[in-house]
Amino acid sequence: MAGAAARGAPARRRTGLAAAPVTWTLIAVTVAAYVAQWATRDTVPGVTEVLWYAGLYTSPFGLEPWRMATYALVHDLSGPTHLILNMLALWVIGRVLEPALGWWRFAALYVLSAVGxxxxxxxxxxxxxxxxxxxxxxxxMFAALFLVTRVRGGQVRSIAVLIGLNLVISFLLPGISWQVHVGGLITGAVVALVYSLAGGLRPGRASAPSAGAQAAGLVLVAALLAVLTVLGADRIGLDAVLR
Known part of the structure; x- marks a missing residue:
């Protein structure tokens, strides 16, 4: 009887770390990387130089393609603002988006957006x-949050305004890589579209997500990014490296 009662009881909603383990793990790892950056800032190379990304590292002249993901772990050492703003956004959006998508879908979104x-x-x-x-x-994550909210019938105007303002700032302020922002936004939108087409964004049993279809879609997105990387790297000539 006790077992029957337990099965009939409503499921308790997870909160905090249990609700968004990937979000909290990413924050912890990124903050740890920032501490390591400071600890090695006077060494050559330090953690920053080992993990940052430039097109050179996906060219025949310096092939280290893992940097296309690891650069997301290191931040500007001129002050903590860069790190704080990104981790604040990850904390706010991740606690909403990760439970909505599930941990592995959220992790794939994050990594593929960084690579994009x-x-x-x-x-x-x-x-x-x-x-x-x-x-x-x-x-x-911004792009995915927009699509998830729209598909579920929520108001997306504030999200659109937030994305627009951040893009304007990216283009206007010096020292900001708007290219990374635009690439991440496009990739996040594509990944979220994959989830939507596989039935993973609408609530309800009739649109239950197909994990296999979503995984296959993610593989296709990753393959497309790989092809674009090869083609882009092929455009980097020796003159660009030696100038």
Whole structure:
């Protein structure tokens, strides 16, 4: 009888760390990386230089493609503002988006958005200009939050305004890689569209998500990013590296 009563009881809603484990893990790892950056700022190379990304690192002249994801772990050392703003956005959006998507879908969104930001930078930025920060992944979360909210019938005007204002700031202020922001935004929108087409955004049993279809869609997105990376790297000539 006790077992029957337990099965009939309403499920308790998870809160805090249990509700968004990937979000909290990303925050912890990124903050730890920032501490390591400061600890090695006077060494050559330090953690910052080991993890940042530039187009050079996906060219035949310096092939280290993992940097297309690791750059999202390191931030500007001129002050903590860069880190704080990104981690605040991750904390606010992640606690909403991760429970809505599920941990592995959220993790895939975050990583692919970061990589998408690097791919866009590869095509339109100076291949010798390094970029750092989780902004590409954060913009991917913005795009996914917009689509999730819209599909579920919520008001998206405030999200659209937030995205628009942040993009304007990205273009106007010096020292900000708008290329990473745009690339992350586009990639996040594509990933969220994959989830939507596979039935993973609308609540209700009739539109239960197909994990297999979503995983296949993510593989296709990753493959497309890989192709764009190869094509973009092929455009980097020796003259661009030696100038």
């Amino acid at each position: 930001g690097a791919v866009f930078a590869l095509w339109v930025s100076d291949p010798l200009q390094p970029v750092v920060g989780a902004s590409g992944a954060v913009y991917g």
